[in-house]
Amino acid sequence: MSIREKARQLFAEGVDGVLAFKRTDGVCIPHLFTKTEVEEICKDVPADQRYPVAGIVRRIFLSGLAGKIGVVARGCDERALIELGKQGQIDFDLLSIIGVACSEEQARYCECSKPYPSRIDVGSRFEGISVSEKVRAVESMEGDERLAYWLAQFASCLKCMGCRNICPVCYCVECSLEDENLVRRGSVPPDWPVFHLLRAVDMASRCIDCGLCEESCPSGIPLRTLYKKATEIVKELFDYEPGADMTQRSPLGTIGDQSELPGGAFEA
């Protein structure tokens, strides 16, 4: 089934709009289509262009538009939508997902562990990469070597905020990265470790591993490797995976019970 056909079907079922792609000057860009525009919907998903779809959905809801919408979503987009739904940023129940499976090539490039959404409408399923070679490569370094590696990487940060701005699960109105008490104003590169590890700490229980931050970074800093590790840590400690499941509670979003604390809370 093509995306356009699927969108037609959703409109027949009563959605008010469909967030899909529109070809403009040879480039596919996200667009919220109404029923009358359905013929303009790109049949396919742009292979190598990705967008923070969930972030766009959040802004659609923020703009006050109330209604049901269909959303073309890859695996990571769906995870971001689930995460945003859990955090009360969007109403997940108002969404109908048009699921797109990523190509093997895309999945390998992303080292994506689940390159498909829960239901696939377009594309065929590739199982995904369970172990990130990039994370393992950093882990295999000695402590000092790792420090030198990250220091060198972050030395080229321009503090453009691109990584934060594109992140579909970053939505705070007041951002700690802009808090002068934490990160000094007017210095580039920004203070390390506070700037980057602050973000890593926050992403540990939220990052859905879309990799858009790294792709948008003008300095090519391997941010995804850092956040992949951060989420691995949370997975290991709390068996929690951001965006995996609407019913799983975030360990940092809820206080929980003593029995849920990882072992050794008493000797800590």
Place this chain on the structure above:
Amino acid sequence: MMSEARGSSVKIPDDVRIVAFLCNWCSYAGADLAGVSRMQYPPNVVGIRVMCTATVSPYHVLKALQMGADGVLIAGCHIGDCHYLKGNYMTYKRYLILREILRFAGINEKRVRLEWISAAEGEKFAEVIRSFTEEVREAGLSPLRKNEVIKSEFGEKLKNAFRSLEVVK
């Protein structure tokens, strides 16, 4: 108390510098007791009183490291004894995550420690400070020291940086 006592007159050029976030309801009192009973602990600690360890965000720990602290201690009520019932659950969870992130970033995670010390455990407080100082000395001066923002007295800087956390002057 401690931060006042270790004012700008004390110079500690070559030893490790430790920031200790102390919960008002337990460890801060424990620190007092340690002082009252004249127990010895090294003069290289800047104590910051907080109303619960849950108010110590990983941000604050990172900021302390950023500013050149060689070690950061968070000391609070035992699990089950938190004045706000479950505040320290969050402290514990965040601490576990932060440590691993520090390790991955190449910052010796032993520079950060979480301890549960009740108000009655003055002796434990002194012991924790002593052993933590030893451990941080082993780790050496922080490689992040060159990040220091202001070259003035360590305690003064921290007091300013964490002004917002000082609930009781």
